[in-house]
Amino acid sequence: MAKFYILSGAGLSAPSGIPTYTDEGGIWDRYSVQRYATHQAWLERPQEVIEFFNQRRKELQKYKPNEAHYFFSKLPNSIHLTQNIDDLAQKAGDNPIHLHGKLTEVRCEECRKVWDIGYKDQPSSCPFCYGKKIRPNVILFGEVAPNYRYLYTIKAEVFIAVGTSGKVIDIADIAQYYPISILINPKREKRVTLFGEFENYIDEYFTHFLQEDVTQAIKKLPSFFR
Ligand SMILES: [Zn+2]
Numbered sequence: 001m002a003k004f005y006i007l008s009g010a011g012l013s014a015p016s017g018i019p020t021y022t023d024e025g026g027i028w029d030r031y032s033v034q035r036y037a038t039h040q041a042w043l044e045r046p047q048e049v050i051e052f053f054n055q056r057r058k059e060l061q062k063y064k065p066n067e068a069h070y071f072f073s074k075l076p077n078s079i080h081l082t083q084n085i086d087d088l089a090q091k092a093g094d095n096p097i098h099l100h101g102k103l104t105e106v107r108c109e110e111c112r113k114v115w116d117i118g119y120k121d122q123p124s125s126c127p128f129c130y131g132k133k134i135r136p137n138v139i140l141f142g143e144v145a146p147n148y149r150y151l152y153t154i155k156a157e158v159f160i161a162v163g164t165s166g167k168v169i170d171i172a173d174i175a176q177y178y179p180i181s182i183l184i185n186p187k188r189e190k191r192v193t194l195f196g197e198f199e200n201y202i203d204e205y206f207t208h209f210l211q212e213d214v215t216q217a218i219k220k221l222p223s224f225f226r
Helices: 010-016 030-036 039-044 046-060 067-074 146-150 171-175 214-220
Strands: 004-008 078-082 101-108 114-116 134-138 158-162 180-184 190-193 196-201 208-210
Touching: 010 067, 010 214, 030 039, 030 046, 039 046, 046 101, 046 134, 067 214, 158 171, 171 180, 208 214
Parallel strands: 004 078, 004 158, 158 180, 180 208
Antiparallel strands: 101 114, 101 134, 190 196
């Protein structure tokens, strides 16, 4: 059994400068998400989606991991699940399970192979079967995320939710299964699920709440582990 179960979101990479989905005017703002990061867009305008992810992949090169990536990478006896598609955790020596896929990976829709292409544009044909149906290996809105099967299977003593608003994954629900649960988020947010908005704030479901930037919060974390 692991001691720590870490579930991270955009707030982990935000201090490195990667814009979150909801930053207005950011590359991942609502307009971009609707236009390029949905299953519908992939069906209707695959070339635009490919170009969009080629551009994001190229940009990824310049970002560096922050102290929090290194902190979680070195945390012994831990399992890390991330919603982030960037490779900053890897750059810090971590090896998280990517719930929403990885920007540096592509996959072939014909032979199902997945491979890493680094920061390059995606190739036009598959090196394994020579098929032409290659796509970014990221989960688009409206698609199933097979790795969600891990969400409720991690046995641990401490659950740490980092920089996620809980709108996509219901972290308030997961928190109740762990004796110690810690939420790290600079903003206090209402619990919102597919079924609507709750009266309660997400932090009310956790035993501890650190309302601050993750790079600050990690300095206080060790006091909870004694
Ligand atoms: Zn193939």
